Amino acid sequence: MNIRPQERIFRGVASSDGVVIAKAYVFAPWPGEDGFRLPERAIREDEVAGELRRLSDAIARTRQQIQQAQRDLVGKGATRQARILDVQLLTLDDQTFLNEVAAHVRAEKRNVDVVFYNVARKYVMAFSEISDDYMRERAADVRDVLRRVLHNLIGYEHPSLAELDERVVVVAHDLSPSDTAGMHREHVVGMVTETGGPTSHTSIMARALRIPSVVGVASVTEAVHDGDPLIVDGQTGVIIIHPTPERIAEYERKIEEGMKYQALLDTLRDLPAETKDGHAVRLLANIELPDEVPIALAHGAEGIGLYRTEFFFMNREGLPTEDEQFEAYAAVARQCGGKSVVIRTLDLGGDKFVSSLKIPREMNPFLGWRAIRLCLERTDIFKTQLRAILRASAEGNVRVMFPMVSTVQEVISARELIDEAMEELRAEGKAFNENIEVGAMIEIPSAALTADQIALHVDFFSIGTNDLIQYTLAVDRVNEKTAHLYDPLNLAVLRLMATVAHIAHRGDTQTDDVLLAGEPLFRLRRRTSPKRIPVAVCGEVAGNPLLAYLLVGLGIDELSTAAPAISRNKQLVRAISHEEARAIALQALQMDNSQEVRALIVRHLPRLEKVITPAAQ
Numbered sequence: 160m161n162i163r164p165q166e167r168i169f170r171g172v173a174s175s176d177g178v179v180i181a182k183a184y185v186f187a188p189w190p191g192e193d194g195f196r197l198p199e200r201a202i203r204e205d206e207v208a209g210e211l212r213r214l215s216d217a218i219a220r221t222r223q224q225i226q227q228a229q230r231d232l233v234g235k236g237a238t239r240q241a242r243i244l245d246v247q248l249l250t251l252d253d254q255t256f257l258n259e260v261a262a263h264v265r266a267e268k269r270n271v272d273v274v275f276y277n278v279a280r281k282y283v284m285a286f287s288e289i290s291d292d293y294m295r296e297r298a299a300d301v302r303d304v305l306r307r308v309l310h311n312l313i314g315y316e317h318p319s320l321a322e323l324d325e326r327v328v329v330v331a332h333d334l335s336p337s338d339t340a341g342m343h344r345e346h347v348v349g350m351v352t353e354t355g356g357p358t359s360h361t362s363i364m365a366r367a368l369r370i371p372s373v374v375g376v377a378s379v380t381e382a383v384h385d386g387d388p389l390i391v392d393g394q395t396g397v398i399i400i401h402p403t404p405e406r407i408a409e410y411e412r413k414i415e416e417g418m419k420y421q422a423l424l425d426t427l428r429d430l431p432a433e434t435k436d437g438h439a440v441r442l443l444a445n446i447e448l449p450d451e452v453p454i455a456l457a458h459g460a461e462g463i464g465l466y467r468t469e470f471f472f473m474n475r476e477g478l479p480t481e482d483e484q485f486e487a488y489a490a491v492a493r494q495c496g497g498k499s500v501v502i503r504t505l506d507l508g509g510d511k512f513v514s515s516l517k518i519p520r521e522m523n524p525f526l527g528w529r530a531i532r533l534c535l536e537r538t539d540i541f542k543t544q545l546r547a548i549l550r551a552s553a554e555g556n557v558r559v560m561f562p563m564v565s566t567v568q569e570v571i572s573a574r575e576l577i578d579e580a581m582e583e584l585r586a587e588g589k590a591f592n593e594n595i596e597v598g599a600m601i602e603i604p605s606a607a608l609t610a611d612q613i614a615l616h617v618d619f620f621s622i623g624t625n626d627l628i629q630y631t632l633a634v635d636r637v638n639e640k641t642a643h644l645y646d647p648l649n650l651a652v653l654r655l656m657a658t659v660a661h662i663a664h665r666g667d668t669q670t671d672d673v674l675l676a677g678e679p680l681f682r683l684r685r686r687t688s689p690k691r692i693p694v695a696v697c698g699e700v701a702g703n704p705l706l707a708y709l710l711v712g713l714g715i716d717e718l719s720t721a722a723p724a725i726s727r728n729k730q731l732v733r734a735i736s737h738e739e740a741r742a743i744a745l746q747a748l749q750m751d752n753s754q755e756v757r758a759l760i761v762r763h764l765p766r767l768e769k770v771i772t773p774a775a776q
Contacts, residue, residue: 164400166403167382167401168398171351171375171376172355172373172642173395173396174361174365174396175350175365175371175372175393177370178394178410178413179349179371179393180402180407181328181389182385182389183330183383183388184385186330186331187380201268202270203268210271211261216311217311220311221251221308224337228241242469244336244337247300247304251308256278260274275312276309279305283305300335303335319341321340321342323342326345326346328350328389329342330351330379330383331352332353333361334352349371352376353375353377356374356375356645366721372391373396373398375642387400388400388402424726424727424730428459428729430733432461433732434732436736436738437737440715440718440732441464441693443460443463443464444725445464446465446466456494456495458725459725459726460498462498462499465503465719466500466503468503484544488500488502488547489555492556495555498555498556499557499558501558502548504541504544504562504573505562530562532569538576542576542580545580549584553592557595558619559596559598560599560600562602562623563602563626564613566605566609567612571616581593596618596619597616598617598619600620601613602627602630603626604630610663614692619692619695620663621697622697626698628647628698628700631649632646632649647706650751650752650756653756657748663691664694693717701724704728707728707732708740709744712745714744
């Protein structure tokens with residue numbers, strides 16, 4: 160008699176909405192964990208050169224594989240994941256590491272496979288033991304690329320998700336961008352990993368491809384076997400192994416409801432994003448490549464709220480010329496017609512590298528030489544980009560925005576470079592918009608707290624919540640050990656965003672003193688013009704309907720998200736009252752903790768069950 164396996168339920172972190180029922184495929188691409196042993200042999204002096212050539216050939220093959228993976232990712236619209244692989248390409252060019260391998264081969268007279276493995280293992284362990292969370296996270300990238308080199312050395316053909324030919328849920332300890340690059344959406348219908356959080360590589364990839372995903376599921380690879388029936392609930396973070404027939408029927412109903420809901424969202428594309436009491440909220444899209452514009456417009460985007468330009472600088476031998484940049488920026492402007500396009504200047508550094516810039520390795524790269532800091536030092540690169548953006552402004556409604564601003568002086572210095580670029584273009588007889596709007600990203604607490612000073616020099620703000628949360632709460636957003644602390648509803652984060660919106664919307668006649676015990680500490684600066692500065696939010700937070708509701712109440716004017724989130728935000732906006740949202744937001748700012756804030760919002764939105772998904776709660 161066949162005994163049905165017992166149903167088992169695992170819980171993790173919901174990272175990509177949706178529900179799927181399919182068989183499991185346990186993905187273990189790499190042999191060579193602890194205890195792995197390679198055949199070791201002694202070599203003669205005259206064999207050393209041949210061994211080092213083998214290494215060079217393996218590195219060349221690895222580089223080709225990574226570059227192909229990047230092309231595959233870009234083809235899927237997953238440009239952020241393609242960008243992550245630049246770290247692996249930089250590792251292949253690490254001469255310190257390669258010289259150490261060569262030195263050991265010459266000194267020990269052993270085959271290069273064994274020497275490479277031992278040196279690589281030492282490097283990975285060193286990265287893993289660094290106290291800095293970001294550098295520990297990079298250990299996974301280093302391990303991934305070094306294993307790939309090793310497998311090219313020994314001729315090992317590891318499994319590829321691109322070879323799957325049936326619908327499966329991929330279950331793995333972790334999935335790197337190179338693992339997921341070649342997979343097909345029609346075959347990989349769900350993803351489950353033991354590591355990661357909402358902003359991990361797997362989560363971002365799953366959301367980009369709209370694949371239900373749950374991450375941070377402890378020991379799931381030990382409990383699941385190939386072919387096991389699985390339910391993945393990307394809304395609640397639940398994994399069900401060997402579900403009962405009753406459970407399957409329950410989730411099949413959920414899947415059917417989800418399909419009907421998506422059909423409803425599709426009908427909203429051409430309707431205005433206005434609340435029931437007539438308050439307009441602009442819904443914009445984030446992009447990295449010109450090819451993404453049609454997708455954004457098809458989802459109902461009213462413009463591009465964030466055009467990330469750094470990807471254009473990556474995956475190439477040298478820096479792009481002014482004309483190359485102009486063509487890319489102008490292509491976006493032309494496709495958008497009269498709709499606005501916010502072009503963010505280079506945000507390199509941190510986790511984004513360009514080999515030709517020789518950005519030094521830093522112990523705390525997210526706190527180091529990056530974004531506007533790098534651009535103000537490398538004014539040759541910065542001005543070339545500014546000239547290209549200015550020229551593109553003659554082709555459409557282009558605006559320019561500076562990332563990672565921490566002081567008003569950075570904005571002043573950047574604007575001076577814009578003035579210089581304008582003067583040069585005038586002298587050359589090249590067209591541009593003389594009145595191009597300039598904005599600043601508010602991603603650092605110091606910028607939020609001095610927004611009144613920065614507002615004197617810009618035309619709009621855009622709050623980058625991904626970094627603002629990270630810097631405000633001192634939390635590494637890609638470290639699963641601290642993922643629970645990465646909380647967009649933390650009162651400190653909400654108050655900073657409310658402060659920025661208040662400052663941006665103040666009239667010229669207002670005088671605001673910040674008081675302590677009744678005495679003024681400082682007075683907020685007033686603009687010479689009463690013009691209201693619009694405020695956008697362009698981080699992951701803006702794509703979560705529950706949080707978007709709160710943002711509207713806090714006074715945020717624009718929500719800029721990945722294209723698929725636009726229609727859901729539109730349904731939310733059209734279903735709510737702006738006055739009610741504002742009242743709820745004011746209450747939220749007085750709460751004691753984020754749990755109370757969540758409960759407050761959910762309590763006041765019972766009629767929006769289809770919009771406020773369990774994952775958002």
